Amino acid sequence: MRTTEIPTATLNNGERMPFLGAGMYQVPPGSDAGRVAATALRLGYRHIDTAQAYRNESDVKEGLRASGVPREEVFITTKMSPSNAGFDRARASFFESLQRLGTDYIDLFLIHWPVHGARTASWKALEKLSSEGLCRSIGVSNYTIRHLRELEAEGSIVPAVNQVEFHPFLFQKELLEYCQSHRIQLEAYSPLARSERLTDPVIAQVARETGHSPAQVMLRWGMQHDVVVIPKSTHEVRLKENLESTGFELSSAQMHMLDSLDENYRTCWDPTDAP
Numbered sequence: 502m503r504t505t506e507i508p509t510a511t512l513n514n515g516e517r518m519p520f521l522g523a524g525m526y527q528v529p530p531g532s533d534a535g536r537v538a539a540t541a542l543r544l545g546y547r548h549i550d551t552a553q554a555y556r557n558e559s560d561v562k563e564g565l566r567a568s569g570v571p572r573e574e575v576f577i578t579t580k581m582s583p584s585n586a587g588f589d590r591a592r593a594s595f596f597e598s599l600q601r602l603g604t605d606y607i608d609l610f611l612i613h614w615p616v617h618g619a620r621t622a623s624w625k626a627l628e629k630l631s632s633e634g635l636c637r638s639i640g641v642s643n644y645t646i647r648h649l650r651e652l653e654a655e656g657s658i659v660p661a662v663n664q665v666e667f668h669p670f671l672f673q674k675e676l677l678e679y680c681q682s683h684r685i686q687l688e689a690y691s692p693l694a695r696s697e698r699l700t701d702p703v704i705a706q707v708a709r710e711t712g713h714s715p716a717q718v719m720l721r722w723g724m725q726h727d728v729v730v731i732p733k734s735t736h737e738v739r740l741k742e743n744l745e746s747t748g749f750e751l752s753s754a755q756m757h758m759l760d761s762l763d764e765n766y767r768t769c770w771d772p773t774d775a776p
């Protein structure tokens with residue numbers, strides 16, 4: 502697949518973000534992570550999602566170098582660890598990330614988790630980095646509507662992105678609509694529900710009807726809701742399969758069937774009650 506076939510979302514600041522990226526959570530630091538990043542880029546991915554907490558930012562740098570793909574063609578996201586919350590630590594951690602990633606800018610820098618008492622100060626640090634041109638876009642992760650409202654009241658830049666768990670079994674419709682009405686791009690982590698629900702009969706039925714795999718159906722469902730998806734795989738064959746989820750359409754009946762699977766099923770942490 503060529504880069505041009507991956508559609509891009511236009512963020513609220515005009516920057517463009519590929520609708521599909523390669524997730525790097527639990528890709529073991531070291532040669533594995535470097536290999537996965539390089540393989541993804543060679544296959545045609547142009548968007549990598551890492552985090553300070555994943556401890557594989559420097560492997561992303563190695564993967565980028567090994568792939569031969571120019572830095573400016575790749576959208577790189579990293580996230581500030583909760584342990585680095587607060588203005589000074591958030592800022593210092595950003596420069597450490599820059600160094601590990603071997604780059605002089607980051608496409609998207611996210612607050613990984615809404616740490617109570619420190620998240621506004623962290624956001625101010627991100628706003629300053631953004632005004633200095635060191636990161637093209639800034640955003641948040643695991644923010645509920647309540648956290649976003651707080652940010653709207655206390656910040657001066659609207660986050661470009663909110664990255665949350667999102668898949669047919671956790672269709673966060675109210676959050677999606679809130680983000681869309683506030684021009685915040687929703688981004689789906691664990692878009693495959695960590696492969697725990699790939700054998701669901703409705704997913705299987707839509708897969709049969711479309712001639713695509715269950716994983717491709719789940720990813721396509723997210724993108725068709727205008728949500729960016731970042732599936733993770735350490736296997737080349739699955740990286741390729743996931744990449745090929747951009748090239749087909751689900752009918753409105755199929756979308757409706759998949760929407761109906763929502764059961765508030767979470768594979769990851771739940772920020773609902775995060776103070």
Ligand SMILES: NC(=O)c1ccc[n+]([C@@H]2O[C@H](COP(=O)([O-])OP(=O)(O)OC[C@H]3O[C@@H](n4cnc5c(N)ncnc54)[C@H](OP(=O)(O)O)[C@@H]3O)[C@@H](O)[C@H]2O)c1
Pocket residue numbers: 523524525526527550551613642643664665689690691692693694695696699716717731732733734735736739740742743769
């Ligand atoms: N902001 C946050 O708090 C947060 C939290 C979680 C995740 N994330 C981000 O979101 C990314 C994706 O989420 P995730 O890793 O939790 O879960 P996921 O992408 O939903 O699922 C990954 C799992 O699915 C398997 N898989 C991948 N493609 C497959 C396919 N085509 N067929 C069958 N199985 C397949 C993978 O196995 P193999 O690797 O063995 O192929 C892995 O076990 C992360 O890597 C990370 O970048 C962010």
